[in-house]
Amino acid sequence: MDTPARILPVIVLAQFAGTSLWFAVNAVLPDLQRAWSLPPAALATLTSAVQLGFVAGTLVFALLMLADRFRPTRVFLVCSLLGALANAAVLLLDGQYALLVGLRFAVGFLLAGIYPVGMKIAASWYREGLGAALGVLIAALVLGTALPHGLRALAAANVGDGLPPWRIVVIGVSLLAALGGVATAFLVPERPPVQGAPIRIAALGAIVAQPRLRASVFGYFGHMWELYSLYALVPTIAAVRVAADGVSAMSFWAIAAGAVGCAGGGLVARRIGSARVAQWQLAVSGACCIAAPLALQAPFPLFVAWLLLWGVTVAGDSPQFSALTARNAPPGVTGSVLTFTNCIGFAISVASIEVFVRAAQAAPLETVLPWLALGPVLGLWALAPLARQERATG
Template structure:
């Protein structure tokens, strides 16, 4: 009974720490207008400012797993130190005076976040050795809310200096470090260690159901972070072209609701639905709806505020609702000796894909406009659906065997 109560308490604090720490991810993106002028950003450097965190995250993940940091050291301490380092590095943005320095700092921030998100998943697996679908959904919800939190911070401090957004997000990351270090307790049991090895990647590539789940995840990631990055800019451009008088505060609120609130709800509902519908069905449904929204939202450009927001909220719910299930699918079909390699491979390639889609959006937008550019993101869900339909055959076979 105490274990049951303790794990939900641990989940609550881990989720809060995750929410606070992930506010670092888009802390610079929401101040893009100010940084564009301060650092003389071009279309290319602005895109790289947004893509630099995923790039750093990939680097940090590979370093972490190659040296087995999460296995060799206490996971809570790794999270706390990573959040502390991220807070300090993010804070240096207020004194950065060029795009190159800013991008370098954002890459380093991404490196520190590699010690936050994967480590939180590991901590969760320690507290929930089984039936962790809902718990994982709650954790991803916290990640989603945290990623969108700078939009809310910007809403609160939009009439003040942009540096306050950076400072507040850094203070939240410091709070996350404190929560993880002094409030969260170690789980009574630890899971079996999983390792990463380049020598084992061949085994991952030869495992067909694992690779089908990976392809689904890559399609999902092609859409997710590009949507999170550029939807607020789309809002600003759309509302500016309409007859509606929409303030920057409303744009920040719309972004927070569409990405954060709607996304968090989608994560929890997706985690609950996956256990009853099956992982493949849930991912196919999510990819279908989110991909459709990426096509439809362009037709709302310059139209009524409520119509654009409605499509964005639906998109925000479904674009993230399946995120946790791709990793869960890998854990079900990868053999234990290369499970860690399989999960790391999925995460690294997935975030590598986001760098391409994030950078591609502004380039294509200059050519075809905001009305059509998000159609580019529907390619990912379309390919993901094909993969998960094929994956469902393996999932059905596994259930029949049981």
């Protein structure tokens, strides 16, 4: 059966729509802090809540094998609708901070039925060309992450005497996520899915014991130390050089630039290999961390170029780490390896967010941002054997 031409665009757009839930509240947090007098630590706490929800959701979905017991497109639909409702429920709050944290955890939990399940749906249709599809899907995730900042910029520029911009963003993201779930359910036919296997603790041993797998997984961990802390801090970085009404637009472009790194890195990887592409992108993003003290004070065009380059490379290695881990995992435990790797990686991102977002509130960015390079440095050290092997084999 030939794959209908609409399948990949529908899955990509649905992934984009669903993952816009990820940073929906981050994009409007300054508005909420002014309106509800939220604590200064709200940025770290709310971002970590989504990440922890995603870790918990990933484990629950994997342990119960929900995307195997039920049709993946229906799982995607239900999670998109429930995620949209959990996001829209913010509109009903009136400064109840504990409830806001709980709703963000719920959104993160439900994202485990959107992002990984969307990958599973793609795998059922593109078993031969999954690598190329993977780059496009993760690029869609990056664009979805950036979207709320873009909506906030548009809402602020066009708002009159109607709804406040933050309400427009919450409503827009919720509607978009719901539409993405509906489109997947009704426009993507069912196929025999790629059957998963039960979660096996032995996968943890394989990660430690097998050198090639260990190299890709620990490289990914270094990448995750940097990625989401940067995403959480992008508005703070932009605010150093951009007027308040331009922060959302700058944040959108800085995060959305990662889609170029994902898609472009996938094309280059076909010629030189995934490990070398991941190595170069990790090295450049690490250099951007270290260059922060100079870049924050540089002429404005150089500041913008630095932030965009950082955005391109901080996310661009994500598809390559996914491909390397899947390729190097033992066949019998590939699903378990990917599940544990994602969960540990997102747990690392929580620790990093707590450290760096709180540090940025207490110290100048010039002294905080270079320490993000610890992740890329350790990731490069771990990844070096795989990159050497790729160079040796040409």
